[in-house]
Amino acid sequence: MLATSHAGASLIGDVLECIEGRELRTDGRCGPIAEEALESPRLVESLADTMVKRKEHRKATVLLEAALRRYPGSGSLLDRLSVAKSYADEMEVIAARDRERKAAPNAEEIAASMMRIRCTRMSGDVGLAACDAALAGAPGDPILLAAKGDLLAADGRTIEAITVFTAALQAQPNDVIVRQKIALLSGRKDRPGAAAVAAAPPPPVAAEKPVPPPPAPAPGKPADSELEQQLQKLQKLLGSGLVSEAEFHTRRRALLDAYLSPLPRGQIAPAAPDKAPSIDFGKFHALVIGINRYRHLPALETAQNDAKAIADILKDKYDYNVKLLLDPVREQIIEALDDLRETLTEKDNLLIYYAGHGWLDKEADQGFWLPADARAERRSQWISNDVVRDLAKALKAKHMLVIADSCFSGTLTRGSPVRPQLDADYLRRIASKRARQAMSSGGLEPVLDSVDGKHSPFARALVQILAENRSVIDGTTLFSDLRRPVSLSADQTPEFSDIRRAGHDGGDFLFVRRR
Numbered sequence: 001m002l003a004t005s006h007a008g009a010s011l012i013g014d015v016l017e018c019i020e021g022r023e024l025r026t027d028g029r030c031g032p033i034a035e036e037a038l039e040s041p042r043l044v045e046s047l048a049d050t051m052v053k054r055k056e057h058r059k060a061t062v063l064l065e066a067a068l069r070r071y072p073g074s075g076s077l078l079d080r081l082s083v084a085k086s087y088a089d090e091m092e093v094i095a096a097r098d099r100e101r102k103a104a105p106n107a108e109e110i111a112a113s114m115m116r117i118r119c120t121r122m123s124g125d126v127g128l129a130a131c132d133a134a135l136a137g138a139p140g141d142p143i144l145l146a147a148k149g150d151l152l153a154a155d156g157r158t159i160e161a162i163t164v165f166t167a168a169l170q171a172q173p174n175d176v177i178v179r180q181k182i183a184l185l186s187g188r189k190d191r192p193g194a195a196a197v198a199a200a201p202p203p204p205v206a207a208e209k210p211v212p213p214p215p216a217p218a219p220g221k222p223a224d225s226e227l228e229q230q231l232q233k234l235q236k237l238l239g240s241g242l243v244s245e246a247e248f249h250t251r252r253r254a255l256l257d258a259y260l261s262p263l264p265r266g267q268i269a270p271a272a273p274d275k276a277p278s279i280d281f282g283k284f285h286a287l288v289i290g291i292n293r294y295r296h297l298p299a300l301e302t303a304q305n306d307a308k309a310i311a312d313i314l315k316d317k318y319d320y321n322v323k324l325l326l327d328p329v330r331e332q333i334i335e336a337l338d339d340l341r342e343t344l345t346e347k348d349n350l351l352i353y354y355a356g357h358g359w360l361d362k363e364a365d366q367g368f369w370l371p372a373d374a375r376a377e378r379r380s381q382w383i384s385n386d387v388v389r390d391l392a393k394a395l396k397a398k399h400m401l402v403i404a405d406s407c408f409s410g411t412l413t414r415g416s417p418v419r420p421q422l423d424a425d426y427l428r429r430i431a432s433k434r435a436r437q438a439m440s441s442g443g444l445e446p447v448l449d450s451v452d453g454k455h456s457p458f459a460r461a462l463v464q465i466l467a468e469n470r471s472v473i474d475g476t477t478l479f480s481d482l483r484r485p486v487s488l489s490a491d492q493t494p495e496f497s498d499i500r501r502a503g504h505d506g507g508d509f510l511f512v513r514r515r
Contacts, residue, residue: 011037012050019059024066038067041074048080057088075375079296082376086298112137120147124229127151142172143484149181154233158185177480279428281512282347282398286314286322287336291356293327296375303355306405306459310353313466319514320351329373330381337391349399349509352388355459358406369406392436392499399434401475401509402499405441405458435507436499437475441492458494461485466511475509 015037018030026034037047044067051060064081071077118130120143131148138144145168152161165182169175290307292300304326314320323336344350357370359382368382375381392400441458455463461482465473479496486494498504 012047012054015047015063016051016056016059019062022062024062034066037063038070041067041071041077044071045076045080048084052080052084052087055087055091057084057091060084061088075378078376078378082297085376116144119144124151124155124233128155140167140171142168142175142178145171146175146178149178153181153185154236156236161185280347281510282349284314284318284320284349284351284512285340285344285397286311286320286351286353287325287340288314288322288353289325289328289333289356291327291370291372293372294357294370295373297357297370300356302455302459303405306355306455307353309455309459309463313463314351317466317513317515318511327372330371330383333369333371333383334387337387340397341391341395344395344397346396346398348397350395350397351401351403351509353403353405355405355456358404369404388438389499399507399509400436400499402438403440403462404438405456433507434504435475435509436504437497437509438499439475439479439494439496441486441494458482458486458492469511469513471513473511475511478511 011033014033015024018025018033024030024034024037038044044063048060048064051057051063061081061084064077064084068074068077068081112134115130115134115137119127119134122130128148128151131144131151134144135141135148145164149161149165149168152158152164162182162185165178165185169178169182172178288307288311290304292302292304294300307324307326311322311324315322325332325336328336340350354369357374359368359370360366367385368379369385369388370382373381388402392402441456454460462478465478465481475496479494483494483496486492
């Protein structure tokens with residue numbers, strides 16, 4: 001019996017009236033209507049399809065859930081339920097965005113947003129003034145407090161910086177980066193002002209190569225006061241230990257390149273690699289997975305673009321042997337993992353990047369990757385995080401890093417390591433130790449597929465950092481540079497740590513720029 005048999009299309013109207021909240025009523029006149037609607041899976045499918053066309057997505061999910069309680073083995077009902085839920089969630093998001101657009105921000109809200117941007121991105125007195133203005137409206141904001149602490153530390157105002165960092169830590173106790181900055185600043189004497197800082201020589205820094213002073217302007221070329229100020233502040237950050245020597249040289253060279261060879265707006269100078277330390281890092285391999293088109297689940301927008309961008313930069317700039325899988329089914333992913341397990345040796349390093357749907361089993365605290373052939377509520381085609389963990393444990397490769405840009409990917413990780421100093425001794429020590437690590441685009445929360453129609457916020461930040469690196473960057477430093485821009489651009493907080501019970505032995509994954 002089809003949906004049109006009950007007095008034409010009136011069965012649809014009756015069913016819609018008998019759905020209240022999350023339940024299909026079975027009392028009074030709704031009892032016979034519910035029985036007729038649930039007479040067969042085929043009839044339910046017809047009714048649900050009509051409801052979806054009418055944009056009654058939430059009520060379609062109620063009908064399908066009631067039908068599944070009667071016909072629990074119906075795969076077609078499960079597929080329709082997944083689609084209906086997806087449409088319902090999407091419509092709620094669109095409605096929320098429309099409400100936000102209608103409630104246009106007033107002048108005060110716009111000014112507060114501008115002050116927040118200036119506080120986190122500008123330097124000197126302008127940045128400090130913006131932080132004070134932004135904090136007046138959000139006095140306990142940990143991001144604003146951390147940004148103000150950075151500016152105070154750069155200006156040599158150590159005691160004030162520690163006070164502000166302490167307030168930031170009270171607001172966000174698990175921020176290990178802020179905790180580290182407080183520890184570094186606590187051993188430094190306060191310098192009362194910028195003039196005193198400029199007059200005092202920076203503290204000595206143990207470095208593999210000496211740090212040269214800022215260069216004198218070229219003959220006939222006027223001194224650039226802004227460049228000098230930025231170089232002096234960068235020198236102070238190095239002296240205080242707030243940036244590593246490797247980061248100092250990278251940022252210093254970028255400043256000088258922009259000063260000596262200015263490029264048109266929007267053009268990026270080609271980044272040639274610095275000479276990496278003479279360390280045998282081994283060979284590097286990558287399995288890169290991006291899934292847009294799902295057979296039974298809603299499509300994604302940018303996962304393939306993200307995977308292609310990651311694969312390209314790893315091949316072109318880091319000399320990786322890359323296997324790229326676009327829209328793979330479960331069998332293809334498992335086969336690729338098995339190939340890596342059979343072929344890699346102790347001299348190899350492996351990066352696995354996954355962009356696609358993820359799922360969380362809250363009761364088991366277990367995360368899953370969903371291949372292109374995955375079905376809703378049918379785990380036979382899902383890939384459990386336990387599969388990835390078992391691979392990490394059995395793999396012979398020296399270093400392994402899993403990067404997951406999907407919902408609920410944080411179940412592989414817990415906590416954030418402290419950012420290290422990247423000198424040659426550290427790199428040599430880390431390169432010799434076994435590493436099993438995971439980095440995720442978020443913790444136990446949904447993550448954005450796109451903010452610009454091209455890349456997810458996580459993938460965009462990851463590609464940018466890898467493009468700007470010129471020598472060697474380890475996973476911990478990469479995460480430190482990535483965490484803040486992702487958190488600022490989306491309601492998600494990336495996580496990074498060792499993979500539990502997988503044989504991690506204190507190493508760290510290394511990205512060695514080759515070209």
